[in-house]
Amino acid sequence: MSRTLQGDSSYRIILVWRLSSLLILFSSVVSVHGYPSRAHMFIYAVCSQEKYQPNSPFEGNLNSFLSSVVSSSSEVTYNSFAIGNGSSTPQEGNVYGLYQCRGDLHPIECSKCVGRSVNQIGLVCPYALGASLQLEGCLIRYEHAGDFLGKLDTSLRYKKCSKGVTSDVEFFRRRDDVLADLQTANGFRVSSSGLVEGFAQCLGDLSISDCSSCLSDAVGKLKTLCGSAAAADVFLGQCYARYWASGYYDESDSSNNDQVGKSVAIIVGVFGGLAVLVVLLSICKKAAGK
Structure with missing residues (x-):
């Protein structure tokens, strides 16, 4: 019985965290034209087609990677990680990743940018076995295999x-x-x-x-x-x-490719807001039925 209660509690905590992340992303997208901080502006995202299973070893290692990224970014502007490699974790659970902030960002701004990326990457690329998210001021990337680290890629x-x-x-x-x-x-x-x-x-x-x-x-x-x-x-x-x-950097008449990135962010934000609304309506309906 206690295990069931603990499981329900953990599920609710995760649900609240994800709903909070959705609200944060939605609010940031709505104010995109205000540019509260250029470092937080969405540039692009790349998501693998392969997916991982919820509660799998990979998900646990991915959460460890994201946590390590946030704590490290307040000290250094670049770092790479190998989570699960060489441990008792099955090989399919290995996570390799990195983050990097723009070289002129103050550590505080770097940490904020990386934190924003961590909040968004799971929403933009849900359950993706590999993903990259580039904001104006920072990049975060993870993969199941580590062969991309240190390997020249000019795609x-x-x-x-x-x-x-x-x-x-x-x-x-x-x-x-x-x-x-x-x-x-x-x-x-x-x-x-x-x-x-x-x-x-x-x-x-x-x-x-x-x-x-x-x-x-x-x-x-x-x-x-x-x-x-x-x-x-x-x-x-x-x-x-x-x-x-001079005078052109913030121009809005960019190529169609620029609009693709913004459209992705807007779509995710809108669906995130709708998801929150659906969950809240479901909770209210259950409460009214009691």
Whole structure:
């Protein structure tokens, strides 16, 4: 009998936590145009098709990983984890993951950003065996296998291009100066030339040579995919590069790809709000029937 009561109590705690997370996500999506903090803005998410079972060893290790991520992010801006590897846990329960904050974020802001990611990743990618969530200021990723750690990945995850600048020779010269500087970054770098600014970053598990290769690919994609854009962002599997002209960074006339990320966040937020409403109505109905 006591075990049943403990199980019910644990279930209610988990339910309350998930409902709270849904409300947090919903409220953050509703205020997206207010940009209370750019670091918390949704960029993209990638979710595996494979799912894990509730109450499985994988779920337990995933919760341990997410908890470790939150506590670590208040001290360092990058860290990687292997949960369950080498223990008595069955191999199918292993969780490998990492997080990284933008290099210019204060530890307090880094921790807040990672905490927001942890609240969202299970809602955006429910029961996914692997997932990545990129916010403006931080990335969180986990997988069932650890072969992605330290391995160069230049696959395109997201791009955003503003309106083009067709005849400003000075702008293109300044832009190319910034991109050439960013391409030589080792980790995180900010660069500027005249009214053009930019920054780039590699994941902390990349070697210097792989970081250089990744950023070279990112800069190449900025030019080929966004052409004459006055502002552009390209996120690859393990690095990103961005530039903008003064006054263009916050432009709303971005590519359709930008709207995809926002649409995903809005859809999740709306369904989250509806889920909360359905649960509350169900509770009220049961209470009225007693």
